[in-house]
Amino acid sequence: MVIAPSSTLRGLISSCLKDLSFTNITPVPDIKTCIEIMETEPVAWIISPTKDAETGHVLHILRILDKNPALRATKVSIIRDGDDSTVPQAFELGALSCHKFETSREQCLAEFQSLVQRLDRFKGDTTLVAASYLGAFLLEKEEHQELKRFYNSMLQIYPNKPDILLDLAKAHFEAQEPLDARLLLQQLLLTAPEKKAQVLALSRSYMPGQTLEVEADSGIAKHFGFKTVLLLDSDQASLRQL
Known part of the structure; x- marks a missing residue:
């Protein structure tokens, strides 16, 4: 599921994921809609901004996943925005990755290709994948x-x-x-x-x-x-x- 207030960004990310052979992609405009869908349908992977244009925050999604054992297999990737101070807290709650790119198709595709490559390199160990992203974030900061x-x-x-x-x-x-x-x-x-x-x-x-x-x-x-x-x-x- 791809969350982005901008239809342009939703389309960009969805297109890049299709290039990486993902087929079942659901773009939604806000975190509230994502949570409503999660209540009725299984969602394997959520790509979300730190916060949406309303009052939603990715931490809300992560807390829901953390409190529901049946949902803990759901992975969350974060699109960093202007205020990314909560990124470390998101990783504490189980975020898989964080990404930062302009509205460039090349940058967007490269970001998600890198995620796939890390999953391969770490043989599917999502703890090590998440650690590689959090380590890079803390070093950058x-x-x-x-x-x-x-x-x-x-x-x-x-x-x-x-x-x-x-x-x-x-x-x-x-x-x-x-x-x-x-x-x-x-x-x-x-x-x-x-x-x-x-x-x-x-x-x-x-x-x-x-x-x-x-x-x-x-x-x-x-x-x-x-x-x-x-x-x-x-x-x-x-x-x-x-």
């Missing part, structure tokens, strides 16, 4: 401290996922915390050698001329930031040896 908190919370769900660690390192760089960022990049060199090219590229971008390579005998605890180690083993002899 220079909310560096919030960005760090966000990536640290993502690591609770996806422990030691290299891509998230890379994003967290970048957030530390942007927050003017190069030592923390460097530590993360060195950790990635040790634990995710397949990411070496990306790690070194990020290092060159933020630390030009500085060496990042980890010396083999430099002590792994230093690079992981370990302060204490807890050993669990029922064999006392093994514990003493460790």
